[in-house]
Amino acid sequence: MNELYAVVGNPISHSKSPRIHSLFAAQTGEPVEYTAIQAPLDGFAETVREFFAKGGKGLNVTVPFKEQAWQLADRRSERAEKAGAANTLYQDSQGRLVADNTDGAGLVTDLKVNAGITLAGRRVLVLGAGGAVRGVLGPLLAEQPGELVIANRTVAKAQGLASLFRDEAGPAELRACGFGAVNGAFDVIINGTSASLQGDLPPLPATVITPATVVYDMMYAAGDTPFNEWARAQGAGKVLDGLGMLVQQAAESFRIWRGVEPQTVPVIEELRNH
Template identity: 65%
Template sequence: MSSDLYAVVGNPISHSKSPLIHSLFAAQTHQDMEYTAIQAPLDDFAGTVSGFFSRGGKGLNVTVPFKEQAWELVTWRSDRAGPAGAVNTLYRDAEGHLCGDNTDGVGLVRDLTLNHGVPLRNQRVLVLGAGGAVRGILGPLLAEQPAEVVIANRTLTKAQALVDLFAGGVRLSAEGFDSVREPFDLIINGTSASLQGDLPPLDPSLVDESTISYDMMYGFETTVFNRWAEHQGACRSIDGLGMLVEQAAEAFWLWRGVRPDTSKVLSQLRQEGF
């Protein structure tokens, strides 16, 4: 009997930690599965997906730049994936329909609340950025019932578009980077600026001694955003490695019906320098 086949699809893909993470999950939970990385041609994501499942593949994770294409490709989308406009987890149902979910938001929430004990209910939250990464996490974040969420972005119209899309029970507003001044309980960086060693134009008044900073990016060293927040006096700073592991665990649970112990995997990744 051959192992069940899973993979992550992206372009480029050689840097992906998903094969390592899922292999650790599989070993921990005694699942007979193989997980690889597939670099899809930029002009044939759909063909790559079709070929994988026609070979008997069981599930795919999707990373940049294909998450929006995956959203368009699926027959059924979860409640999380619908407003996110992106899909990062694919599988087929009993009738063979291609199904899509987005586990990024629940990964963020689980990392904050379970791994770090950060409360979200009744908190004032500032989210930096209005691109696909932020759109993917807003639904689960708002479901935690924070007191207020402000989306700040260089282009105000993009932030306002997200406010219009996700407007509901939680107080939600849009601002430009340079117009936000007061301190927040939690600041989430959803821009990719720290990957380039850059920062949005942020006012120091956003941070006080009770502020927690969370960068959805991660690296071998403290991100530029988290260094900035620490310099302004933030009480804690957290990077996005836990979000990566938690979103992977949610996909693993969707596929296998087993939830791995993410704390052990996170600990191992940290020990290996991630």
């Protein structure tokens, strides 16, 4: 008997999660059946309760319900607690709803393992201060970069995040500023703003990029994202999009639910080429 898992969002038809988890299931032989559920905007909690009441085993949560998933949980992992959002739900042996957030782990694994990028001691620039960025700051800081700068259009939001994660920065210098105040070149630049998909690029000085800079857009598109196109034009050494992060965060959810670590590289290649 297959066990039931799903991704919940609104809209959801574009989600690659069912395909990713089906590929994981085929590869590992785990009895996983994974579907997509579009929850009404005002009916997320009800959708979750119903899913587990019918014997569902685990849920991924995507836009716009990640904060609600966090609030709904009886228990949260440490990384979900700090992220203020959850993308992974399951029930523990007592039937309590547990929330986790695998986004940051997904990003860091994609950078380190798949792309071979070192974050330790590096100068890292993170663009944006919304939920996507809040979800990845903890795992990024755990890599002990030399400096991490959060840049955002609204400086106060970036400053809020910097103070929230100050105690996790360790020896790293953690700073916040507006886009215009970013200075010097960076080793790694991570774009966590979604506006760039509409072609609305953060107004950054071109000097942030050198031929040694790795640029990572947490969004992904069929070709280069507008932000990655810009970075390439400035001569960035390596340009990556968020497809690997998507697959890695899914793999981390799969591991939490099933206790099995799927191989991600063949799945990333499969999605990239089809």
